[in-house]
Amino acid sequence: MLAANDLSSVITQDGSVTFYSQSFDESFHSLKGAYEETMEKFIAPLECTLLQNSFWQKNSDVFRVLDVGLGMGYNSAAILDCAKTLALNIEIVALDISLAPLQKALQEPQCYKLFSSFDILHALEAKYQLHCDQNISVSSDNRSMMVYLQDGRKTIQELAHNSFHGVMFDPFSPKKCPKLWSYECLEWITDKLLKPGGRLVSYSVAAAFRQSLKDLGMMVYSIHPVKKSRKWSMATVAKKPADDKDEPIWLPSTEGSVYAPLKPFEQEHLLTKAAIPYHDPTLLASSEEILRSREQARQKSLLQSTTSWKKKWYTSLNPS
Numbered sequence: 001m002l003a004a005n006d007l008s009s010v011i012t013q014d015g016s017v018t019f020y021s022q023s024f025d026e027s028f029h030s031l032k033g034a035y036e037e038t039m040e041k042f043i044a045p046l047e048c049t050l051l052q053n054s055f056w057q058k059n060s061d062v063f064r065v066l067d068v069g070l071g072m073g074y075n076s077a078a079i080l081d082c083a084k085t086l087a088l089n090i091e092i093v094a095l096d097i098s099l100a101p102l103q104k105a106l107q108e109p110q111c112y113k114l115f116s117s118f119d120i121l122h123a124l125e126a127k128y129q130l131h132c133d134q135n136i137s138v139s140s141d142n143r144s145m146m147v148y149l150q151d152g153r154k155t156i157q158e159l160a161h162n163s164f165h166g167v168m169f170d171p172f173s174p175k176k177c178p179k180l181w182s183y184e185c186l187e188w189i190t191d192k193l194l195k196p197g198g199r200l201v202s203y204s205v206a207a208a209f210r211q212s213l214k215d216l217g218m219m220v221y222s223i224h225p226v227k228k229s230r231k232w233s234m235a236t237v238a239k240k241p242a243d244d245k246d247e248p249i250w251l252p253s254t255e256g257s258v259y260a261p262l263k264p265f266e267q268e269h270l271l272t273k274a275a276i277p278y279h280d281p282t283l284l285a286s287s288e289e290i291l292r293s294r295e296q297a298r299q300k301s302l303l304q305s306t307t308s309w310k311k312k313w314y315t316s317l318n319p320s
C-alpha cells in the first residue's frame, strides 16, 4: 500500500513534477518529462479513438475509459480535458491501491495547475475525506469518474464486460509490479472489458507485454520517435479487432512521433527470452511468485537471448 511518506517529488526534464515511490523503487513517469509522457503516450493515441467515436457515433454514446494506475491523476485529468474541449460525454473508471499519490499531487500547485479537469479529481478526494470508501464516484456535466481503491486485479473482475472504448495502461514496470502485467490480467482486460475496435495504450515497449497482447489477438503498433536522439520506440498502442470488417488503425500524425506496425527489429524482440510472459492464472499470486515462475521459464527456454538480439540490432536500438 502506497502512503504519502513513501513518495517524494521530482522535477522532470520538461519542468513538470512526478513522484518517486520508495517502496516500488520507481518514479511515476519518465524523467524525460511527466507531462510529455501523459500527452504523447496516452492522450494522443487515445484522442483519435475519441474523435473517431464522435465522428462515427455522432456524439450519442458515452466514451468510456479505464485508467489502470490512477496515481497522480495526470492521465485521467488530461483525457477529461480532451473530452471537455471536444464536448464529448466521458466516463472514466480508474483503479489504484491507494489515493495517496493523487492526494499529494492535489496539494502541489505545480502538479494540479497542469490540467483544468483536476476539479473533478478534487471533488473525488473531498468525497473520500468524508467517507473513506473503497469506491468513490463524482460527475459534473457530461463528465463522470469512478475510482476503485484495491488491488486492480480484483477491480477488473468486478467491472461490466465489453464496456470500454479505451484503456490507459500505466502500472509501474513489469519487474516492479508484475501483478498487473500477467498474461491473465491482460487477457481479462482485452477479452472481457475492451469493446471490439477499442484500444489499449501504454508507455511500455517490453517484449513480454507486446507478445502477450499479440497472443491475445490484439493488433500491436509502436510509437516511433521522429527525433533520432530518442528511444527506439516510445510506447505501444494495441487495437482489439472489430467484430465485422476491421478498419485499419486510425492514428494521429503528431510532430514528435510516427505510429506504425512493429519494425523488423521489434518483431525479432518478440522472439527472444524477453518475450516470455508473466503468469498469474488465479489473479491472486504475489509479485515474488510471478517473478520466480517467469525466471524458471526463462532458464528452461531455448529462445534467442535478448543480449544477442541487442548486439544484432545495435544501430537501430541506439540512434545517434
Ligand SMILES: C[S@@+](CC[C@H](N)C(=O)[O-])C[C@H]1O[C@@H](n2cnc3c(N)ncnc32)[C@H](O)[C@@H]1O
Pocket: 002, 027, 028, 029, 038, 068, 069, 070, 071, 072, 073, 074, 075, 076, 095, 096, 097, 098, 101, 150, 151, 152, 153, 170, 171, 172, 177, 179, 180
Ligand atoms: C506509474 S504509476 C501511475 C501514474 C498515473 N497514471 C499518473 O498519471 O499519475 C502506477 C500506479 O499503480 C498503482 N498500483 C501499484 N500496484 C497496483 C495494484 N496491484 N493494483 C492497482 N494499482 C496498483 C500505484 O499505486 C501507482 O499509483
